[in-house]
Amino acid sequence: MDERTLLLLGMLRIESQHGYQLNEFIEHNLARVTDMKKPTAYALLDRLEQSGAIASRLEQEGNRPPRKVYAITEQGRQLFLRLLRETLSSAEPYVIAGDVGLMFLDALPLDEALKLLEQRLAEVRAQVAAIEKVPAHHLGLGIDLAIEHQAVLLRADDAWLTQLIERLQTRQSTSSTPAAPSAANGQ
Template sequence: MVKAAAPPDDERALLLLGLLHAQDRHGYELHDFIENNFHRIIELKKATAYQLLDRLEQHQLVHSRLEQHGQRPSRKVYSLTPAGRSAFQHLLTRSLAQDDPLYAPGNIALMFMDHLPPLALLIALRARLKELNDRLARQQHPPDHPHNAGVTLAHARAAVLTRADRDWLAKAIIQLEAAHPPP
């Protein structure tokens, strides 16, 4: 007997359930909203969002219906079921209370940095530092969400973590430059 897969219960599922908690939405609208408002907080590709919505529907956490507007093609509109509202509350509470480790992108590459010549390493790290500075410049003006303190806090947290990463990297570059002065 094949065991049924558990319902999605990660941050991506929490995001979709949360957006549907506010109102029914069609798939493109969900993806567009995420891209325009939360791209600094979470990466969720369109195909992944649709797969998650399908899995959430299989577990009866969301329901979909086809809607037709004028001559436009019909589109699938998703809504939260009572079980989905309960799952959202459970995931939200668990996610806020849980201490997840930070798996910062780039940590694996740092573990193997000794395999690069010092000059190549410093060039790569300086390029990363520039990208972090560019991202921080873009984060200076996050989207305005006056009626949702949580969204504002999430954007502020992303900026603080990016600044901390940038500051750590700048110090690491100084240490590596001191250990490997140019000839």
């Protein structure tokens, strides 16, 4: 929740915007950084306004639906800075969804495990490729940094998975037992 609040405040700090605008930007440019959905953003904006971190004024252009344009307040800036300092200074231990699967690799015959891991590898590579062809310097801000970070992790994942598949393949040619190597430590 704090992350989402930080994101909204950070975006409003750069420029006053209405909810739709924020949501569009998030959906089109920040899908890799956050997975916040639209109603969540609207609800958060409401709460932030009630707590005084942001303030809204109604705006209307022609006969279009009225917009609620939010501006960050001084109080909001303080909150923003506090949240920013918190997130930057700490490293939440990440829990990777797919890791549970790895634990039970040996429940499948080796050749099937290999086939599945190769599918996973293909997806990881597709994600790397997708990131790499993003034009860079999206806007003045440090989005690039976040994207770069993602790319680094994805490449590490790629390398490890590739190596894991190789390890499993050598085992395939020697014996004919179920999967899971003896975990020769990475590095």
